[in-house]
Amino acid sequence: MFNSIRFAERSANGALVVGIFNDRKLDAATKSLDKDGSIATAAARPECSGELGKFGEAYPSGKGAPSRVIIVGLGKREDFKTGSLRSIGGQIGRRLAATKDAHAQFELAGSLGGADKVNLEEAGQCLGEGLGLIGWKNWQFKGTAGGEKGKKTDLSVSASNARFGAGVKRGMAIAESANLCRDLSETPPNIATPAWIAAQCRTMAKKTGLKITVLAGKDLERERMTGLINVGKASINKPCLVRLEYTPKTNKSAKPVVLVGKTMTYDTGGLSLKVNNGMVGMKRDKDGGCAVIGAMHAIATTIKPNRPVVALLAVAENSVSDEAYRPDDVLTFRNGVTVEVTNTDAEGRLVLADGLIWACEKENPACVIDLATLTGGVVTALGSTFAGMFCEDDALRGKLGKAMDASGERWWRLPMDAEYRDMMKSPIADILNSNPNRKAHPIQGAAFLSYFVSPKMPWAHIDIAGVHAAESDNGCFVKGPTGWGVRLLAEFIGN
Numbered sequence: 031m032f033n034s035i036r037f038a039e040r041s042a043n044g045a046l047v048v049g050i051f052n053d054r055k056l057d058a059a060t061k062s063l064d065k066d067g068s069i070a071t072a073a074a075r076p077e078c079s080g081e082l083g084k085f086g087e088a089y090p091s092g093k094g095a096p097s098r099v100i101i102v103g104l105g106k107r108e109d110f111k112t113g114s115l116r117s118i119g120g121q122i123g124r125r126l127a128a129t130k131d132a133h134a135q136f137e138l139a140g141s142l143g144g145a146d147k148v149n150l151e152e153a154g155q156c157l158g159e160g161l162g163l164i165g166w167k168n169w170q171f172k173g174t175a176g177g178e179k180g181k182k183t184d185l186s187v188s189a190s191n192a193r194f195g196a197g198v199k200r201g202m203a204i205a206e207s208a209n210l211c212r213d214l215s216e217t218p219p220n221i222a223t224p225a226w227i228a229a230q231c232r233t234m235a236k237k238t239g240l241k242i243t244v245l246a247g248k249d250l251e252r253e254r255m256t257g258l259i260n261v262g263k264a265s266i267n268k269p270c271l272v273r274l275e276y277t278p279k280t281n282k283s284a285k286p287v288v289l290v291g292k293t294m295t296y297d298t299g300g301l302s303l304k305v306n307n308g309m310v311g312m313k314r315d316k317d318g319g320c321a322v323i324g325a326m327h328a329i330a331t332t333i334k335p336n337r338p339v340v341a342l343l344a345v346a347e348n349s350v351s352d353e354a355y356r357p358d359d360v361l362t363f364r365n366g367v368t369v370e371v372t373n374t375d376a377e378g379r380l381v382l383a384d385g386l387i388w389a390c391e392k393e394n395p396a397c398v399i400d401l402a403t404l405t406g407g408v409v410t411a412l413g414s415t416f417a418g419m420f421c422e423d424d425a426l427r428g429k430l431g432k433a434m435d436a437s438g439e440r441w442w443r444l445p446m447d448a449e450y451r452d453m454m455k456s457p458i459a460d461i462l463n464s465n466p467n468r469k470a471h472p473i474q475g476a477a478f479l480s481y482f483v484s485p486k487m488p489w490a491h492i493d494i495a496g497v498h499a500a501e502s503d504n505g506c507f508v509k510g511p512t513g514w515g516v517r518l519l520a521e522f523i524g525n
């Protein structure tokens with residue numbers, strides 16, 4: 031893709047991007063840009079059908095003419111949804127990377143003004159997110175044998191409509207936070223150890239003005255972080271708990287939103303070792319935490335909400351050695367709950383338990399939201415389209431629904447019930463970390479976690495195992511990490 035992409039307040043020579051609905055009528059603003067009639071001519075060509083996401087090009091001539099005009103199809107006027115501009119941003123971004131234009135001016139406000147109730151700022155934001163997300167670089171680990179990398183362009187984008195432009199700028203900024211999450215996710219486990227994650231958080235916190243505390247070694251013992259200590263025991267890369275805090279300028283003493291992230295830098299399964307290549311890709315078992323880090327970055331740099339936000343990252347590597355925790359171990363957690371370990375591959379819930387207990391006991395939260403690549407079962411159930419979401423609090427669920435609509439990061443509610451909680455009971459301890467009966471794995475995970483959240487606390491658990499990475503290039507994403515959750519949480523906190 032590009033070497034870099036940024037928003038420019040002024041337009042420059044380069045490509046021009048305009049929109050057309052499927053009735054193929056050029057709006058007045060586009061007409062006024064069509065100095066030599068080449069846009070109108072191109073818009074009559076078959077590839078400029080106005081179908082959503084299809085585009086054609088015009089090549090105007092004359093002094094000061096753009097290098098090309100990309101005429102983007104916006105679909106049916108009455109069906110237009112601003113969210114479709116993310117994927118359109120991705121497609122245009124791909125084209126601009128190929129044409130090597132150094133600047134692109136987006137003049138979509140005119141055409142969008144002809145659709146029902148389009149909020150131009152929202153539309154701009156979606157486009158900016160799409161451009162920023164497609165601009166994510168995934169070649170940081172290419173070496174000397176990586177083949178022709180080619181000369182990559184530094185792209186700047188602009189928009190003459192102030193509201194649309196402000197949206198594009200904001201969208202690009204939020205995408206940058208999502209891209210931070212993707213960089214962390216992409217970093218291989220020989221580099222991205224728990225200590226490395228903590229160091230990255232320190233750097234980010236310093237840059238953005240967040241407060242940071244890292245608990246490791248003796249601190250974890252003192253604070254009885256049973257899950258982290260046991261799950262992280264086998265690895266030479268020792269576990270830690272990272273706490274990030276955003277404090278607003280006013281309203282400092284309001285109850286914080288607390289975000290908890292599963293940050294497993296690698297998941298071998300532990301002694302219940304993953305087999306049949308099930309281990310490949312488990313560097314991304316840290317993506318819940320990476321999304322929380324990205325969200326905190328967005329909160330500190332773009333959202334700047336008028337309420338406190340705390341992030342708790344449970345960071346460990348689930349490895350194998352003679353010091354590993356074992357199936358049959360019984361663990362006593364800080365809140366007194368005892369857990370019989372039946373499967374060391376159900377490790378995420380153990381480290382999240384520490385984060386959830388801490389959140390409820392120490393942070394006096396308004397609500398707690400955890401993100402985790404918790405179960406393969408949620409991938410089976412929902413694929414890569416929706417995350418699995420558990421939340422019994424109507425108000426919190428409602429707000430997360432609004433954030434889903436605004437961000438396009440979608441979740442589907444899964445049930446919680448006393449019967450599932452009963453399924454987790456152990457004959458020798460309070461609960462099991464996994465019921466061997468293989469039933470309802472994603473719900474078992476949530477049911478387990480519920481034992482570590484105070485009874486009336488508004489709490490949501492989001493299982494992102496299906497959505498945190500894309501298997502192929504699609505829309506504004508390339509194969510690899512999606513940064514899922516950064517934009518959802520940023521929207522949630524911002525409203």
Ligand code: BES
Nearest residue numbers: 315373375376403404405406407464495
């Ligand atoms: N990290 C995995 C879940 C996972 C699977 C994430 C696939 C991404 C893609 C988790 O720790 C795990 O191993 N879960 C087990 C739970 C089981 C042992 C109860 C699973 O889903 O099989």
Ligand code: MN
Nearest residue numbers: 297375376377
């Ligand atoms: Mn596991």
Ligand code: ZN
Nearest residue numbers: 294297315378
């Ligand atoms: Zn895991």
